[in-house]
Amino acid sequence: MKVVGLTGGIASGKSTVVSTIVSLDIPVIDCDKLARIVVEPTHPAYKKLVAHFGVEILQNQEMGQPLDRYKFGTIIFPNPAQRKVANSIIHPAVRDEILKRLFKLWIKGTSLVVIDVPLLLEGELWRIVSEVIVVYCPPETQLARIKARDGLSEEDALARINAQRPLIEKVDYADHVIQNISDLDSLKQSTIEVMNKIKPNPIWTILGYFPPFTFLMASWVIAKRHLKGDPRKTKSKV
Incomplete structure (x- = not known):
């Protein structure tokens, strides 16, 4: 493949x-969609983000609530160090999701x-x-x-x-x-x-x-x- x-x-x-x-x-594997998937409450990357940035990045500031993208953006975009941490959590999670989809497509004979x-x-x-x-x-x-x-x-x-x-x-x-x-x-x-x-x-x-x-x-x-x-x-x- x-x-x-x-x-x-x-x-x-x-x-x-x-x-x-x-x-x-x-x-086509859309990595923008995967980036949204890995920050959903059911994904392991979600817990890692909350562990580092706190519940302040969540809607209603409650565990289990979706990520507040605007609040999260105000934290990581002006701060290169914080952005680096976020990327170190999100990028590997996205790569794992890519590999899962590639394997499934390979099995199908793509x-x-x-x-x-x-x-x-x-x-x-x-x-x-x-x-x-x-x-x-x-x-x-x-x-x-x-x-x-x-x-x-x-x-x-x-x-x-x-x-x-x-x-x-x-x-x-x-x-x-x-x-x-x-x-x-x-x-x-x-x-x-x-x-x-x-x-x-x-x-x-x-x-x-x-x-x-x-x-x-x-x-x-x-x-x-x-x-x-x-x-x-x-x-x-x-």
């Missing part, structure tokens, strides 16, 4: 890309799966996927779309953009770039073309069900990423 990572940025057009991929009957990860690069998950797809649009287009879509001032729109890694930096990690610089039809067509390029050979899919070959394939992907290194760090040495 070939596992591909997909990322982009706010207002880059990634949602359209995802819906196009789904229309091709290619399963040949290709896409993991939609906004923090694919920041969370270092790019190191364990076969290929990375980045949805890109120019910064000025990104800004105009956010202002029009969300009715924000330019200052507020820029603040949201600047809270993420610049799209142009994400392109350095990409094996495939889907350019969103025209209309929706062009974006959908570009997505289809990229997915056709990365579609795995059926023979490799069959071989992937033999444990020794599966291990070799996974090891090769990880080794290839390790040898390639972090593009941004490599670039800074030049």
Whole structure:
């Protein structure tokens, strides 16, 4: 089974890309949804968050109540140390949920799966996927779309953009770039073309069900990423 990572940025057009991929009957694991699942009261990560941050991050400040996302955000976003703690709890929990879903898809005989990860690069998950797809649009287009879509001032729109890694930096990690610089039809067509390029050979899919070959394939992907290194760090040495 070939596992591909997909990322982009706010207002880059990634949602359209995802819906196009789904229309091709290619399963997509949505990590935003998983991040919401792991902070539900029934999940172990919920208890770890409450143990560190206290019941103040919960609605009505009562154990068993859902996470108060606004309150939680006011605690972790201005404070890098607290954000690091939150990520150290949430990210491993999300990775576990990803692995569970990948295993189920592998059992079903799925040949290709896409993991939609906004923090694919920041969370270092790019190191364990076969290929990375980045949805890109120019910064000025990104800004105009956010202002029009969300009715924000330019200052507020820029603040949201600047809270993420610049799209142009994400392109350095990409094996495939889907350019969103025209209309929706062009974006959908570009997505289809990229997915056709990365579609795995059926023979490799069959071989992937033999444990020794599966291990070799996974090891090769990880080794290839390790040898390639972090593009941004490599670039800074030049």
